[in-house]
Amino acid sequence: MYIFDLTTYKNTLINEAYQTILGYTIDDLDKCDNLLALFHPDEQELITTHLDKMANCKEGELHPLEYRFKHKNGDWVWCYSVDSVLTRHPDGTPSQVLGTFVDVTEKNQLVDKLKESNEYLERFAFVASHDLQEPLRKITAFSDSLSERLTPLIENDEASIFELSRMKLAAQRMGAMIHDLLKLSRITSNSLDKKNISLPRLLEEVCDILELSIADRKADVNWDKSVGDIVGDEGLILQMMQNIISNSLKFCNAETTPCVSIRCKYRAQNVDIIIQDNGIGIQDSEIANVFEPFRRLHVRDEYEGSGIGLAIVTQIVSVHKGTVACDSEVGVGTTITISLPRH
Template sequence: MEDIAKVVLENEMDLIIAHKRSMKLAELLGLSLSAQTSFATAVSEVARNTIENGKSGYLVLGVDGNKVNKQIQFIVASIKNGKNSGTNLNGLEYAKKLVNKFSVSTNKNSETLVELFYAIPPHIKIDMSQRDEWRTIFRNEPAFSPYEEIRRQNERLQELSAQLQKSEAQYKMLTNSLPLMIFSLNTAGLVVYANEWLQRYTGETIESLNTDKWKQIVHPSDYDAFILFFNNKIPQEAASIKMQARIKQKDNDDHLWHQVSLSPFLNDRSELQYWIGYLVDIHAQKIYEETLKDNFELKQVQEELSEHQEQLEKYIVELNQSNFELQQFAFVASHDLQEPVRKLMFYSDYLLKRYDDKMDGKGIEYLKLIHSVSGRMRTLIKDLLAFSQISKTEIAFNHVDLNSVARYALQDLQLAIEEKKAVINIQSLPSVEGDESLLRQLFENIITNSLKYSRNGVPPEINISCKQVENNHEIIFADNGIGFEEKYAPQIFKLFQRLHARDQYEGTGLGLAICLKIVEIHKGSIRATSSEGKGANFFVSLPIRTV
């Protein structure tokens, strides 16, 4: 059915309008006066039921241009009763006697629809232009009473309201579909509309934006300039206003740069109605601009770096050559120095054994002093040679069992351990990636250090254990020796550093320095804790997997 006219059914006055428009449509369709009266009466009877039931309904008048058997067309009246309108259809009993056919149906909302069909003469032409003409006649037909005029004005207002609501819904749908933050300000600078993008990005509502004056989301450094927009200080003659500000993102609290734009919306008399605002993310562009701004200085630095690159590479080559020559010198010098030292020790020892009865006490004392000094010199040369031979570039890392390393270290130190009557307890130790010979030297140096600095009359006790600290194995060497003051802990790992006089404890001050170098080559660390007279603890940290 094609709709031609519609009448809301609320009271008796509406019933009169329904009867009049039914007569009018029947007249336009060429029905006789009696046929017009029959159709309008049938419509009035059914419409009266709707009004008497007290439920709002409406009448739709139209035509059914689909001919049945290519002969019959109908004028149609559809009367819809409101929800739960009851079963009082007495008017239908009379109305169905006046029309050619009818139908009654109820939808899922319990609304009743009554359709009345009255045949139209076959010669009546019904097409789109004809239906549009009839609609225009009903729209422009003068009102026959003040009530009908008021009803028409009310219907027009309702249509206009529906159009406005539809337009507003379309505007909201459009602004929400654009990947852009859009808002509106009234002339007082208050937000009256904000699309979903703005509320989702900032996490703020229109009420909170107006209450806090955007303070929660605008970067403090940009706020003073930004808030001028909202303090009723916008020049109303301005075509548009733009600025840049950092706006906080709800998800991560980052302030990103945005372009803030305001454009006035004017009425037909060029009077300001409100402002339309946009927030556009320009953070990437801003960063790019700042990068370009610093590009000149960056190029200068690059040019300076390029100029010094060759000189730096030259220095590196010279330094590597110098280090290589220094290692060669240390190695050769240590070997060359060992021969005269050995001779000094040999001859001084020979003189002490063969001619001690032929020398006075002073001479024997001097020979003993020469022998002792030569021994210290030999130990120093030996340690220097060991230190110079530790080179990171020459080490091949393998899978090393520290339990095996500890056993071999104890075998090498067996005489010193027995002489001191030391007790060494070793818990289960892990395997690491490293150089086995260097790790054995590490264990020997630390154990030797604990044996050397044991307390008089107290057998040394050394406990070796391990625990995992984050991604490292921490090997702990705990002894019951003389210990040292905690403030000297960093000093003991430096070359030639000693905490005690040479006549108290022998040594060159290289043992722990060698330990530090070995641990650093293995990408680990070493530290010590102690208190005087209460032993010392050495902590060696080695990576669980060395990359």
């Protein structure tokens, strides 16, 4: 804790914790000709703006600030402080500020490491996926060439025909996985273009994209009057809804007509988008795994896909600072609830 004089730009009082965190006594600070010089150069403008704000602060206002302050031993300490006016001049202008602060150096170092790690993983995923495409193109080209030349010679060799078809199919699946991994690596909060979105209009667009799948299964995709506007990145929200609805169409018994119902629940700060289907459902023990990339819960021969669809959904929800939950019953269906900030 400290008391800072807005006229002299000096601390007039500090407590023991201040000295413990930053190393200075009140005499040390009093002898300092320019206290502002102890703030990190990168935050000098921030501090000046903050002090100007405090000099015109209204009664009862609290002003938080995060900055680096030079420790007596020369190290930089990250401080998170909250300041308020303690005393005023006769004309009502602030004269002294009461501030409290905590040392957040360790927290900020961890955040920086996490940021570096995430950036590295994003670069790695992009580079790895990009570099894998070239050898895969060669595998695909040579397997196509082999298949074309050998097919007349192996018409009666079922094993050879089967092995060639499996090789081509494996290359196609790997291509789909690389494509999905690239999409996943590109979803970051830095790329968001948030705006108001008409969810009914967006759902119509999703249904147009999935028109063949919907027609093939004679599926019913519907939404009620509760579905209105939401806030988000339109391209990513479209991709999110497309993945969820596509999954609902895919993971449905062949004998059952797929039905996907969508509704919204608007609350003070969030909107819940609830997508309910009548698919095959998910066992309780596997619900937590459905959002993991490349985690398949069913054999590939029964249901196609790379196993990354809901991982993309989770990442899109995450960069929108929302949450996703799944509730399911085997043989009855699955309900996915996406909660996004309203504003």
